Amino acid sequence: MRWWGAGWFGGNTLEFWAFDEGRANLARAAIETDAWKGAHGKMKVNFRIFPYEQMHDKLLTSLVSGKGAPDVADVEISRFSNFIKGDELPFIDLSDRIGDDINDVYKPAATDPWTWQGKIYGVGNELNTCVLAYRRDLMEDAGISTPFETWDDVVAAGEEISNNDRKMFALHDLAFGDHYMLSQSAGTAYFDDEGNYIGDNDRSVEAMQFLRDMVHDTGIAGIAPAVASDNWYPPQYRAAFRAEKFVALFGPPWHLSFLLTDVPDQSGDWTVQELPSGLGEGLPTANFGGTGQCVTTQSQNPDAAYDLVRIANLTTEGVVADFKARTAYPAYKPAYEDPALQKPTEYFGGQKLGQVYSDLAPGLPPFNQSTVWGQATEALNREVITPVMQDKKDAQTALTDLRATVEGMKQG
């Protein structure tokens, strides 16, 4: 029996760690299903929710020490790289257990981020298909034709819409997400399928330059409000949308969801579409974000632990429950047959977002993991995003210079 964590409560208990109440509810819903009760009715599941940083830090510590880790843990996409350093991985290879179910998921969202050297160590349920969203009413009032075919059309609309008090986009100068999405749409990534840095190629530079130009040349974008604790969409950012300082954005469903909760007054005025063409290959979507459930090697009940992961992520019942709870569009394909996912969304003018996302999902670019993914993206923020978006360095130089930094990481 182990001290705390997996197995501490004996063979009839699972320990589940999460950093988000909503995501913990995904697993809570799974243990309420008949499938779970039928197979593991007597099994108790302890849920522990910690703050994001603390949970990942505790998980690392307990896995390194060999004691105190949970059976199942949520691992956020940017933190997974920490767990694949070294010769031994602290998670169970789920590839065989997943088996043919792999054909029922959109891999770039469901398994790629938690896959290393061909083995799957985690499963995520969120389909992070990126789209362009904008205020349709404002575009109509300005006589702008939508949907947008190309980014040039978007820039032209932005020039029409933007003024001193209002900009088309809020672009981030402390977080790499905008560039990450647009570089994928341009047909590139930060790492190749062997984990080597390729972020300084022409398409990546083009995407970075385009972002910079929207702020400093065409003036259709402002810098997104951010704080240290949340450099993506803190309350100030949301408030700026509420105040109509920004009227368009591009991002995955989890990002768009703040509009429904924090900007309710604009319900019915927004619309979504695929990402426009014009940057590199001009792919219609990109993949951004995600959290996977991983089973630790310390688990005393790996079969039950995997069953929990499977029911939560690889069954219609599991993922639809999460969709109903927090509008998490699933990466599990069969779920899109469910009526709940075919309903029109009033906020987006009656669009069927489930249909939009599932139509785009097959075009998701693959995700290439690296042992330095987390470190490299933090370096990207420091050495590329901030200086380029603050107009202190040019995109080509910044992305080229980053190569030395990333390669230095790989050498230790």
Added chain:
Amino acid sequence: METRSGENLATERQGGTAPKPRRGRPGGRGGMAPYLFVLPFFLIYAVFLIYPVLAAFRLSFYESSGFGGDTFAGLANYTRLLRDPRYLEALRNTTLYALASVFILSPLALLVAISIRSFVVPTATFKSFYRVVFFLPFITSFVVIALMFNLVFNNEFGLLNNALSSLGLPTLDWLRNERVALPAIILVGIWTYLGINALYFLAGLQNVPVEVIEAAAVDGAGRLQTFWRVTLPLLRPVILFVVVQATIFSYQIFEIPFLLTGGGPSDSTLTLAIYLYEVGFRQFDRGYAAAIGYSMAIIAIVLAAVQLLAARRFDR
């Protein structure tokens, strides 16, 4: 068997033969009992402090950055410090913060203490009020301080920028501009620690004998002369304490920059403690993180020793 009467006992106590110390029984006075009482503290201290400190020291000589075995690396983690631009940037930022603590915060705190003590604050009630006001920031949670200063420094509706624009001065994005982010952090640090340091000086000022001040006045010394030639030299132990403490704590600064800027933008507010955390948990390079930790300890010890030696030489 010889018995001692009360009379004999009294004689002994009145200056006769000194009583022999009683031999305690095990478990009685002078036996094992005191050790048993303090044992829990020492056990906890050993498990939670001494062992981690020693384990970290050992770890700093190993390549330990993943799952699997550690490999002995000798001094590689320590030599890597000198080649790591991020470490050097963190060292630079932390040193600037420490310099500000010593050369800006400490004199300011002394000034505040003198103001409270002397003619600036007129009545005892006001003096108490100011003591409380200046001490409050020190007992305020760092999270609350960060939240508050996030609002103060906010680019669009922050107190500071509103004040600047009302004076017709240009505004700044305080926490996102590489040039001013560190000064902003230093400003918050000064605000936080000014009160406690002022209280140290106040305690020191209260220990300056009134007779000495009066004697100086009788000798014709003015206020300023009295301060420079009498009060300040007598405050030297307190000054030394404040400066050494400010130096040691400055090299451990973590919460304020971590919560306000996360070490950014582009490492302009990265401190040694934030870098240690990043290397240890975000980069998962435990051996190197341990070396960073020990480098912080060595820097703080060396600087404190230099200050103490300098003070001792000055005293001679």
